[in-house]
Amino acid sequence: xxxxxxxxxxxxxxxxxxxxxxxxxxxxxxxxxxxxxxxxxxxxxxxxxxxxxxxxxxxxxxxxxxxxxxxxxxxxxxxxxxxxxxxxxxxxxxxxxxxxxxxxxxxxxxxxxxxxxxxxxxxxxxxxxxxxxxxxxxxxxxxxxxxxxxxxxxxxxxx
Amino acid sequence: xxxxxxxxxxxxxxxxxxxxxxxxxxxxxxxxxxxxxxxxxxxxxxxxxxxxxxxxxxxxxxxxxxxxxxxxxxxxxxxxxxxxxxxxxxxxxxxxxxxxxxxxxxxxxxxxxxxxxxxxxxxxxxxxxxxxxxxxxxxxxxxxxxxxxxxxxxxxxxx
Numbered sequence: 001x002x003x004x005x006x007x008x009x010x011x012x013x014x015x016x017x018x019x020x021x022x023x024x025x026x027x028x029x030x031x032x033x034x035x036x037x038x039x040x041x042x043x044x045x046x047x048x049x050x051x052x053x054x055x056x057x058x059x060x061x062x063x064x065x066x067x068x069x070x071x072x073x074x075x076x077x078x079x080x081x082x083x084x085x086x087x088x089x090x091x092x093x094x095x096x097x098x099x100x101x102x103x104x105x106x107x108x109x110x111x112x113x114x115x116x117x118x119x120x121x122x123x124x125x126x127x128x129x130x131x132x133x134x135x136x137x138x139x140x141x142x143x144x145x146x147x148x149x150x151x152x153x154x155x156x157x158x159x
Numbered sequence: 160x161x162x163x164x165x166x167x168x169x170x171x172x173x174x175x176x177x178x179x180x181x182x183x184x185x186x187x188x189x190x191x192x193x194x195x196x197x198x199x200x201x202x203x204x205x206x207x208x209x210x211x212x213x214x215x216x217x218x219x220x221x222x223x224x225x226x227x228x229x230x231x232x233x234x235x236x237x238x239x240x241x242x243x244x245x246x247x248x249x250x251x252x253x254x255x256x257x258x259x260x261x262x263x264x265x266x267x268x269x270x271x272x273x274x275x276x277x278x279x280x281x282x283x284x285x286x287x288x289x290x291x292x293x294x295x296x297x298x299x300x301x302x303x304x305x306x307x308x309x310x311x312x313x314x315x316x317x318x
Contacts, residue, residue: 030232073189075306113304140299142315145272147234156301 001054005101007046008053008065013038015062015086016055022087025123034082037067051081054101056094062086064094066102068114076112083116099134107159114159120151131155160213164260166205167212167224172197174221174245175214181246184282193241196226210240213260215253221245223253225261227273235271242275258293266318273318279310290314 001007008016020026020034040049050069055062064085071077080102085094106114116136118127128138136155145152160166167175179185179193199208209228214221223244230236239261244253265273275295277286287297295314304311 027232033232073186073192074304077304113301115301139301140313142272142274142298142313144317145233145236154299154301158303 002097002101002104004056004058005097006055006057008041008055008062010042012053012055012057012062012065013042016053016065019062019065019084019086020082023084024087025127026084034067037081052105054098054105056085056098063089063092064098066098068102068106070109070111071115074113076110078106078109078111078114080114080116095130096134099130103157103159112159114157116155116157118153118155119146120153121149128153128155161256161260161263163215163217164256165214165216167200167214167221169201171212171214171216171221171224172201175212175224178221178224178243178245179241182243183246184286185243193226196240211264213257213264215244215257222248222251223257225257227261227265229268229270230274233272235269237265237268237270237273239273239275254289255293258289262316262318271318273316275314275316277312277314278305279312280308287312287314290316 016038017035020031037049037051038053041051041053046052052068054066056064066083067081068078069081071079083095083098103114116131118124118131120141134157136157138153139156140154142152144150175197176194179190196208196210197212200210200212205211211227213225215223225242226240227237228240230238242254242257262273275290277283277290279300293316295316297312298315299313301311303309
């Protein structure tokens with residue numbers, strides 16, 4: 001794998017949970033959701049639980065992570081569940097490197113399509129621009145999905 | 160609940176698995192998927208596993224079923240995972256009654272939106288027409304999603 005990118009190990013858990021907690025855009029419920037799938041990953045492994053985790057690690061500490069997994073009943077569709085970088089290290093290209101590495105891993109697994117779902121609200125403006133700059137296209141928007149005035153954007157990248 | 164509609168009980172399992180196996184449109188993998196979530200429902204219950212099951216029962220036998228569940232991290236979005244009726248009793252309105260009852264249950268749970276994902280291929284022409292006739296709108300189409308030439312249609316109904 002590319003420089004600084006590793007398959008997440010148990011010792012990365014603390015940094016991962018800290019990154020989501022401090023990201024600023026995630027609700028308490030979303031932070032708990034990441035913690036839950038991380039726990040499943042620790043217990044059952046990526047193959048067993050369906051959640052893969054990659055980290056960008058520097059000086060022994062994870063500065064960002066991505067989580068992805070196969071969408072059941074499809075031929076080669078993978079969901080990007082979460083991607084987040086340490087709030088102190090933004091703009092360092094960590095997110096781009098993580099997403100590129102995630103796509104490379106998905107390709108190795110035979111993936112054809114990556115789906116990234118995100119919110120249409122202002123706090124996610126940067127996230128949507130990030131996906132667009134990485135070659136993702138918003139193939140679908142479902143109005144008021146998450147809640148009133150919070151649309152679902154479904155970004156699609158064909159590998 | 161309306162006439163003939165019941166919360167699925169363990170004794171309905173055989174009929175449910177037989178309905179999916181004989182439906183004609185489901186792959187072996189999809190038939191197994193229904194069997195797996197049914198097993199989870201038996202062991203953990205709808206609250207524990209997130210999969211609710213309703214059946215249309217007549218003369219003690221399930222002639223159709225619907226499975227639905229809450230979409231995590233949303234305010235009131237429910238997915239219709241599966242709906243199928245016995246291949247010998249089609250056109251008897253069983254599907255319409257099941258879907259109406261499912262929507263009523265979702266409304267009771269505080270649901271605002273029902274999502275039904277289906278395929279754009281010819282064998283699903285009837286399914287798409289069925290959703291459209293029930294007030295669902297294809298808010299999104301993702302090309303070649305399930306596999307090449309098999310698009311994902313995301314039907315949305317706002318309750």
